[in-house]
Amino acid sequence: MTRDLLIESNALVRMMKKLKYLKEKIRMWNKLNKEKSHKSKRSLLAELADCDAIIDKGEGENNVINRRTEVVNLLQEVKKKNSLEAAQKWAIEGDENSKYYHGVINKKRNRLSIRGTWIDSPSLVKSEFLSHFKNRFEQPNSNRLHMNMHFSNTLSSVQVADLECQVSKEEIKKTVWDCGIDKSPGPDGFTFGFYHRPISLIGSMYKIISKILANRLVVVLGGLVNEIQSTFVADKQILDGPFILNELVQWCKKKKKQSLVFKVDFEKAYDSVRWDHLDDIMRKFGFGEKWCMWIQSCLRFSKGSVIVNGSLAEEFQIYKGLKQGDLLSPFLFILVMESLHISFQRVVDVVLDCLNRASGLRINMTKRKLLGISVEDDKVKQAAAKIGCNTLKTPFSYLGSKVGGCMSRIQSWNETIERMACRLSKWKLKTLLIGGSGEFSTTSVRKMIDVFMLPEVSSKTRWIKAVPIKVNVHAWKVKLDGLPTRLNISRRGIDIESILCPMCGKAVESTSHIFFTCQMSKEILRKISRWWDIDYMEISSYEEWLDWILNMRLSVKSKLLFEGVCYVLWWHVWSFRNKTIFGSQIPSKAMIFDDVVSRSFYWCRYRCKVSFSWIEWLKKPHLISL
Template sequence: MNRFNLVCWNCRGISSGDISNRAHNFIRKFKPLIVCFVETKANEDRVYRFCQKLPADWDWAAILADGFSGGIIVAWNKIIGTVSPVVSSRRALHLVISNNVYSNCLISVIYNASNSQSQRNLWYELSKLSAFNIPWFLIGDFNAITSSEEHRGGSFAYYSRKALNFLNFIEANNLLDLQFSGPKYTWCNNQSGVARRWAMLDRGLINLAWSSLFGSYTLRHLPRLHSDHAPLLFSGFKHISNHKSSFRFENYWIDYIGCHNAVHSAWDFHPYGNPIHAFTHLLARSRSKIIDWRASGLSNLDADIINTENAITSLEVTDSLNADDLPVLEEMYAKLTALQRLNSKKWSQRARMQWIRDGDMNTKFFHNINAPVGTSTPFLKFEISMGLLSLIDVLAALPDDLPCLSSVDCDFLSREVSREEIHMTVLDLPSGKSPGPDGFNAEFYKFFWADIGDQLTDAIQYFFANSIMPFSWGKTFISLIPKKDNPSSVSDYRPISLCNVCYKVISKILANRLKLVLPKLIGREQVGFVVGRCAFDNIIALQEVVHSLEKDYLHPPRMLIKIDIEKAYDTVSWNAILATLTKMNFPSSWISWISACLHSTSFSLLINGQPSPWFKSCRGIRHGDPLSSFLFIIVSQNLTSILNHAQNLGMIPGFCNLLKYNFNHLMYADDLILITHASRRIARNINLCLSIYSNISGQCPNVNKSAVFFPSWFNSRVTKSISSILNFNIASFPLTYLGVFVSPKRLAKQVFNSMVIKITRQCSRWNQSFLSPAAKVVLINYSLLSIPIYYLSVCPVYDTTLQEINRVVRRFFWHKGSNRNGIPAVAWDDITRSKTEGGLAIRNLIHAKHSLMAKNILHYYNYDDFIWVDILHVKYGGNNSWVDVPPAQCSWFFKGLLSSAHKLRSCFWIKTVNPNKTSLLYHPWCLDIPLAFKPTYINSDLDLQSMNLCDFLCNDSWDWNKLFMLFGENFLFFTNKLGVIDCRSSNHWVWSPKSGSSKLASSVYHFLNHNHNWVGWKKLWELNVAPRVKHFIWLVFRGRISTSEYLYSIGLGPRNACALCGLKLETIDHLFVQCPRAIDVWTSVCQKLNISISFLDGFRSGSWITFDGHSLFIKSVIAGL
């Protein structure tokens, strides 16, 4: 059986003839092996009559309804094998299936109750089944959702507690929530108006063992007919490919001498033609030689590992090993280690997660995570628009006030490309990326640079001299990546381009040069891909704009328009790119290079891993091309110039005339926000500007994803009129901008529940027994906590939310698999310490909240040149965290900013002082705190309340005589603590505590999270052993491994003697040093390696790792054993 179909439907009763007809239609149309009906509302007689109509070769089992409530029927085709129905409650019917394909698997059909207590009872009963550790599939009506996104209409409060219990059940049992296609909501109450409700109450859950049964699987939500629930169709099938696989260079081949010989022989050849054609020919020879070597000289890696393991096992089971067997056994161990390293390289290259290199070496988890996901890529129909403007027409239509390059910048861009620049560009290419159509990745270019470097340099220099790009270099695979969960249409996918590395080298050289001049060409409104600018700047600015939009009654009403550019990268006109470069005074050679890169492209879609026929394009730039983002924002500068010109003419007024730099729009790449006065006239002007830009660039707004926002108190009739003019929907706050919720008022705690639920889901997917603690640390820091860290940079998230995230992450870290939660052996506060201070460097979110906000505090204090800083000073003025309180009705962000500033205020100091803007008593201009808070340091006889800091200056420098009067006997103490005087600039604040990090956020975090450290912790993480070994030694030093003594200390068992010798209590020091067995091991190791090992104070104290007499090698040997 290569295909397995199952249909499950909450039919709300089986008495109707429509239900029976649709059941038979399921069997005829989908040919399922199993059909399930829940909430049948049927007694024994009705169940029997219903099942009598099933085909003759089918069998069935049922749970009778309790009156007119509940009931489950499951029917199956007998060809599926031996089926044993099991009933443990009225809410679940289980099938244990055994055959030659699906051996001993479990299918649970669920109809859950609606009240929380009954649901918890079912979760408890089902959790017992996961202990069997066999393939398990749960499907049915769970009567619960997992997040607020899975319902529509009504309040999430009805589902919130059930959702939390449901998520805990999923996480505790290591279940995966199947992605689906079709309608999102599986249930609707079929009422009208505001009483209408939707929810995704029906779903399928699987464990990892079930996912390995099939090459791919899908879950489809069928249309709702004759019931308020949608039927579910599960399809699983084994993928059989008849296509020849494309060539892809495997990184682990580098460890084989045969691969080196193949490459050397391929490049030991001098072809005719220009350097580009010569390089292309030599690359093709390499591919051919490697394929020949792989076919003749490369054995199966998995088979080699199995054979070596079997050989080791056969030697180890021998009762007594003689002296001749020991060298053979050691050789086998070394061979197995080498093979496992090769296998780790192989799977790390194929892994979808780049953190594998820092986590587990090579475990079952990573093989499962790389299993086919089973989603097919639909073939697309491309239409070439013939309505684009010519290059001359575009040039004539461009704004006249576009920024232009200087002659110095032109010379910088067009300078000669050297071999060193090419080599550094190759080394700078990211590793672990998928190769282009030629099959060679960046690792191949880096490792074999000595062989290919000269030819590659000649080829690239030939391109820059002649602006000729061969079509073979411009060939590009397109891989479709889902933009969201459960994609259902082509627009739900993002096309990612897989370019050849030889093309990427040229593109990255151009990009590296271009990014250095972009700040001079791109307006301040655009923060995407410009050096020195950040998306957070626009997010903060927008938060303040939205706050003013709702709270400001003194100025004309404003509106905010969020515009989504439809297929922005895919629709941009090539003529617009070339014309804009020309208008900006780019060198003609540069324009030729860009034109060659654009016109050499051809594409092939990867469909089920196989390339489609090649096709050309006449517009659009490639996702994944290093140059694309820069070209896009250069074209988008036309829109900035158009909108700024409209602002200067009064057609589209800016946000506030009091700003130093007024603005009417904000941009991050293709994310456009317009902020202006709310009027019909301005709406028409906006349409005009967007139309002009659309004609120039070929880019149009997506009316379905764009929206307009108004103050809640604004005239509803005018809002509808403006919405009609713009053809955009009216939306309400909060809005989502660059992944962050933005609202004019404080966000409710429930808004952040989606973040907690997302992290919980990730934990449930990864909460398998295959992950070591070392791998979990990497996962937590670089995946799980990256979600709240992004928020914390711009949004003061509730401490209770951060504590809830910590709870989820802590449970994930200590989880032992097989439904065992594990013992939290070390306090979480200790784990969040840095590694040199005895922790694992998992981030403390509370400290991260203040450390990430510290950067914003300094920007605000120093009046830095950011739009949001200008807005804050216009709205609130300067704020001294030592004496001022947050203004009434200030924004939530500003209140959070001042809260962090108050916590960190003793660490900020004014290094460059403007006496006209500095308080003598209430600013920290000479100490870490203002003088008013340390009166004992100054002369109490002076009337300081009537004095200013200017009174202590002479000719714009310090007046030492007056300072002596101020400080008296403390004068010498203060002479080295005075800042530099500068009357022409603002005060320059700095972070005063010293730190080894150059980044402010890291310095602040270290200050908040600092603790006394022991030198042994640093030495531990320097050992040359596997990460999981370091983690084990870390637990040893903490005294937290499961010895009899430790388990007794926490009340989990009696004090027992050592299981090896039985002479003394089982403690860490006895187990590792004092036990006769341990002594024999250390003696043998010292003799074999001819080294001396001493444990001065036992093993747990760590004296052996701090002992200077032990080299790093000896310490690593001790840890490894």
């Protein structure tokens, strides 16, 4: 390993070999840590089960209860160490009818689905995918045209020196700290939060190098490209293009000016850029030898591999194109496209042909169209026939926006509204108003339910953002007595064996009894009151519970948090009731209070903007405000 590093003169290659050597060591270290963590967690769970068994027998003394509390705290610490940003996102969106939840489901469904012709041989499937992408990035023909044009905007010697200066520790630190800690830079799945430690900059090494070069390039990019460039340039927006074009079309119509608009699109733009052409462009802009070598090193050591049905195919060398998602790619592509702007002084057909031979960028013949403004249709058709394209009528789509029509008219937005309606599910479409912001929110659904669906009542629907939607809906059913309790089932004419409470067997199972007067629910609520350091009160109905909440000597935000804990309590009590009736084993009553504390912390901690620790949640929850 050391000998190979001494022979190799390229610093990036030496670094790559070092990372390969450390890769196996990191894997072994990670495997040992996982095994150790799993073993420790299994022993803690076994000890917790023993403590619960002793408590259920009624033999639990203070030392057993104290030891059980210590074990629960240790389990929480194990979970905290193993949790990453993905777990936080699942706590926020994973259990709800959200875009993230459906994305996970659709991803799994798409991964398992196979469309088209069935092929039994995995090797044949891999070879076809490999052949397709290998041909896509194969080495281009060495014979190409060179763009011998004068570039008026070039770098000064001071700018070249700044680009090629030695990288400082402060620059590296700023680059790493600017990266989001919830982003996974490599295929190993470790986030930048993990890579903050110096020893573990392995999966993110290229990302850091690329971001350093991109940060330097963006400083000088504005002085090189023309002012009409509106993407990835400071103080400019990508929507400037559609806005300017729309104003131009409207002006031509208003002034009755005859104009032709030619719409073009490049085929596989990023994947078709030639590296030798990019190198020529950078040298014409005045970039130094060292900078060009850095950029070429980032490009030429690229390899690709295709994942087919979860299995990696053979690696292949990439000989052209810019990496999708690379921080450098947009800025390098802008430099390539600036050569097109400079060449517009020549005849259009000749320039486009030269660009195709030089850089690999080719006009998509199926998408180019000709638009006539205040020009007779026959003349537009004749011009389109000479160019070899179709005609374009207003309004048309440009960068996802409609241009050319009178956008102040309602009819001009009909197509946009229809497209939104097709993409939205029926239930979500009903909750969105044309005059609204166009975004789905829980508040809008709650208002719609209160105004349009439910009968008018004196109290509004109560909604706690600190707990998931399913828990809020369950609490809403508790308020309306809409849960399928044994009493409600018998009222609907369904014959059941008993209508007594399955948890105590002493009273009829109604909503008020399960959540307010049952001995088990009262004991847990009494523990929650002691935990929150508030006075406990005997409650027999939802109305009494709500009056108790409103008259507490707590801040408004603390009341909302306590109300959310009560919602979680009801959720776990109902779950315990269902497991008692339908489960194969009788659940442990000793776990309900612990589950309420831990689950409410898990939901409230990651769904609220306020940060608080597990110790603060256990000792002083009433001092936490949302």
